[in-house]
Amino acid sequence: MMEKSRETKDPLFHIVKRDAVKTSKLVGIKTTAVVLALIVSSILLAITLHCNPFTFIGSLFTGTFASYSLWDALKEIAILLSLGLALLPAFKMKFWNTGADGQALIGALAAYMCLYFMGGKIPDAILVIISLICAVLAGIIWAVIPAIFKALWNTNEILFTLMMNYIAIQCVAIFTNVYSTGGSNTLPNVYDGSFPMIYEYLSLIIITGLLVAFIAIYIKKTKHGFELSLVGESVNTAKYVGINVKKVVIRTLIVSGAICGLVGFLLTNGLNHVVNTDTLGGQGFTAIIVVWLANFNPYFMILTAFLIIFLRRGSAELLSNIGEANDSIPLIVTSIFIFFIIGCTFFSRYKIVFRRNEEGKIDNKFIAFFALIFGKINAFFAMISDFVVYKIFRRKKQEEKEVEEKVTTKPVVLEETAEHLEMPTETVEKEEI
Numbered sequence: 001m002m003e004k005s006r007e008t009k010d011p012l013f014h015i016v017k018r019d020a021v022k023t024s025k026l027v028g029i030k031t032t033a034v035v036l037a038l039i040v041s042s043i044l045l046a047i048t049l050h051c052n053p054f055t056f057i058g059s060l061f062t063g064t065f066a067s068y069s070l071w072d073a074l075k076e077i078a079i080l081l082s083l084g085l086a087l088l089p090a091f092k093m094k095f096w097n098t099g100a101d102g103q104a105l106i107g108a109l110a111a112y113m114c115l116y117f118m119g120g121k122i123p124d125a126i127l128v129i130i131s132l133i134c135a136v137l138a139g140i141i142w143a144v145i146p147a148i149f150k151a152l153w154n155t156n157e158i159l160f161t162l163m164m165n166y167i168a169i170q171c172v173a174i175f176t177n178v179y180s181t182g183g184s185n186t187l188p189n190v191y192d193g194s195f196p197m198i199y200e201y202l203s204l205i206i207i208t209g210l211l212v213a214f215i216a217i218y219i220k221k222t223k224h225g226f227e228l229s230l231v232g233e234s235v236n237t238a239k240y241v242g243i244n245v246k247k248v249v250i251r252t253l254i255v256s257g258a259i260c261g262l263v264g265f266l267l268t269n270g271l272n273h274v275v276n277t278d279t280l281g282g283q284g285f286t287a288i289i290v291v292w293l294a295n296f297n298p299y300f301m302i303l304t305a306f307l308i309i310f311l312r313r314g315s316a317e318l319l320s321n322i323g324e325a326n327d328s329i330p331l332i333v334t335s336i337f338i339f340f341i342i343g344c345t346f347f348s349r350y351k352i353v354f355r356r357n358e359e360g361k362i363d364n365k366f367i368a369f370f371a372l373i374f375g376k377i378n379a380f381f382a383m384i385s386d387f388v389v390y391k392i393f394r395r396k397k398q399e400e401k402e403v404e405e406k407v408t409t410k411p412v413v414l415e416e417t418a419e420h421l422e423m424p425t426e427t428v429e430k431e432e433i
Helices: 023-048 055-067 072-091 100-118 124-155 157-179 202-221 222-231 235-240 245-272 283-293 300-321 328-349 367-421 424-432
Strands: 014-019 349-353
Touching: 023 055, 023 157, 023 328, 023 367, 023 424, 055 072, 055 300, 072 100, 072 202, 072 222, 072 245, 072 300, 100 124, 100 157, 100 245, 100 283, 124 157, 124 245, 202 222, 202 245, 202 328, 222 235, 222 245, 235 245, 283 328, 328 349
Parallel strands: none
Antiparallel strands: 014 349
């Protein structure tokens, strides 16, 4: 008996790498991801907390932009962004530093020890300088120890820096147990040597802005930045061109540790005036997400840090309005948005090509429906992005067009000149006469 031949269909979809993606389309994809995350979060909160989705959206804005909370939001953005900037040079070098919490915490402890033991004994201005130096040095030491082990013995920096976090926490716990008052495991607030915040948290915001500019220049415009980027791309290539990789690793972690120590100093001398094991509250790990979502761009990190604080404070505001006390809700909402944004990063590099039938339509009605909706939303935001980009860069595009026109007209002039040069000598003499 002859076996019946079975027709094999192509897979329902396959993944293809995109060519060059237009900026407008990239903005459209990311905006679509944010909108979808907002919809999913609203539905989830409506089911679990029985709240109106519009109440959630309103809480996102009131929790951040209300007059009584705007400066607090800017403070949180500045701290989170500063920790992300500390991690950025190491990440560009593909040294996965997970120890920002510990490096900033040990810097905060060093600054507080200066305040605790020298407060009231020396002038405040000198105490501020000493606290800053000690905090920065402590942060550098805590970051350089894993860097030395990585450079010399190629240890795993992720585990090493992660373990250093717990050592820093235990150092703070020991200091708290020894010097706490009344057996309450709490240290007294020390206001000697306070760093002035100037109108709420203006000093902190200015320092963070300067750090953004410094890191951007350091990575993109300096020799050190070029070397660490080259080491991140290929260690063998860096060695081939004569770069001392061990020196670059240690030097880069000095920069990261110094910035983390600066953050610890600002937390102790400017904001909290005390240190405990929850001073950082895991913000160093959140800073890792800030760096990754921004694709290692210091300017985009401002937006990602703002997005995370915007979601966190908005969710907390919602819980306060409806009288709920569930600390996991802000984390869940933030995780949903991060999930969608990371997913959109995938779709900005790759695209899904679905199997189509003889009529040229997607060979699945369910998927075809959602693909149509997603395509319409993406096209809408891409159209808005195109309009904005055109308005902002219209003059630049016009100048580029004029330059292109000049370039295209040059060969014609050259041809005319060549024809003139090839004219017979008699003709040229007649023209001169």
